[in-house]
Amino acid sequence: MGLWNPFEIARRLNRLGLVGIGRRNAEFVLMYNPRKFYPRVDDKLITKKLALAAGLPVPELYAVVREEHEIGELHEKLKDRESFVVKPAHGSGGDGILVISGRRGEKYRRANGSLMAREEFEHHLSNGLSGLFSLGGQPDHLLVEYCVQFDPIFERVSFKGVPDIRIIVFLGYPVMAMIRLPTRLSDGKANLHQGAIGVGIDLPSGITKRGVWGSEIIRDHPDTEHSIVGLSIPRWDELLHMAARCYELSGLGYIGVDFVLDKHKGPLILELNARPGLAIQMANANGLLPRLRKVQALEAAGRLSKDPAERVAFARANFATTG
Template identity: 40%
Template sequence: MKGVIGMNYRNRHLVAALNHRRWIAVANDKVLCKEHLLRHGIATPRTLAVIRYTSEFTSAYDRLVQEQTGFVVKPARSARGRGILLASRALPDRVLLQGDQAWPRRELGFHIMRILHGEFSFGMPIDAALIEERIDPDHSWVLDELPGAVDLRVIVKEGRAVMAMARLPTLFSQGRANLHAGGVGVGIDLRTARTVGGIWRERPISHHPDTGQALAGRPVADLDRCLDLAEKCYQAVPLGYMGVDILRDVRRGPMVIEVNARPGLAIQSANQRGLLDFLAANPDSHHEHRSEQTPSAPAGHGPPSAGGRRPRPLVVDAPAGREPG
């Protein structure tokens, strides 16, 4: 692949050069980042509770029981999906987890205590637990019959979406879409709003490892809305280089679940293209001449976004010899 960038290039020329330390700190704290997103009207899952001290667990748990809904527990400062817990419902004496598992109430308390002590965070001695509603994901998005929800990772440079991939859960990843957990990364052509190939466990693949379905050529409904949402995050958290993770709710459409100040580089392998070409592209080309052909949205989403698909940005020849990522 031409124009591939590596970790050294990313850290020096993108993260260090374009991301102010203040906004890196905001992105690294899910609670603080979410406050900024909400101020700018960006759709995110509803917050049910934020726990900073063990003494707050009882009242937070009582609210979860009253909500009678699924929820997600996240360490505020973790990365790569560490410490995230998915639950179907909280009962007075136990928690029903994703699948057939159940935890006693005290086990959830132990998990949150581990979060507060910084076990999953960026080397911080203390952390907070963010508890959000568990949205109702569109299980037919990109690929159906998967053991979990699909999400999108969008790379945004100075407010412009330049590259995207879909992340697909697998049995190996235990239903999580995170690539580090064993999810599949599938590149997306922004011009056609269709998938272009995939990687799994750092190797290229053409079919999903569990279902056998082909990965390339799949339509990505609501892609324009996702790209617009990712670009809007730059107004709330002005990082010059960031990754935005998006889930698609069946009723409410795309929602931002995380902003990352140091997005990984596997998206290049998923797209079979180097990032350097897209980072150097004409900024205006991204928004011009949208195609009229748009993957249709399922019922309940309202009308699809006008125009629907964006052209692939113009590319320039990249210098040879860039380190692989």
């Protein structure tokens, strides 16, 4: 059995400090995320309102579509908008997100360059309302919002899409970060399951270290062939402080905070996630567990800080990427 012995594999993963789904759910999601606060992160409209109330920046909201008859009215509302994004409020994994980057006559141009007829556009939105893209398949509402124009630093390491930055926050302390880069395979979406690249970010410095594309360790973008290593993420300190503040905003102890960097508006919060994925560990070649245990040690000692700036300082001092 040797190498494939499941107990031996578990021991090896444990030595690396990797957190698996079972441990994440049992020890962190269930223990630290009160169920009553899930709507704050599972509904993107509620998240947006909470962020605005806390003075945190989010993409501008153009419209909310709740009923079928509002789909037809949307064309008129958006007639002066060259670009916009449609998102299901309860969507997950990037499903159902429609990015419109321009127009040609009556048709909408998608981020991948293809044209979409009005009827096809309406059909997509109708599917979204019916719950095709939502968690649990329940009827949903749709957000129509500002289409982010990504920071020029990412032009050579992104394929026809907007990269996003995820920071895992535990009890208000940023513990790990990565940037997700769209590829041709992901159809311009920053979603790892659809083929985007996850690139680990050193928490103290905000500099990218290495990337993971599927199961492959990479240092160059497969489409642009430019290096994804050594990028300095703009306004990194600001991103860390915003992420830390999302602890109070959400009421949840273990969350993923997703950002985009707009070339005009700077950092914007895209969404929060109560069950952030674990591929971030592969992207960083570091396990989450040692970092989570350090924060738990502060909790046990009664030394958790209420000041986001102090929490960020602790994170930068303790959570450098090793290896």
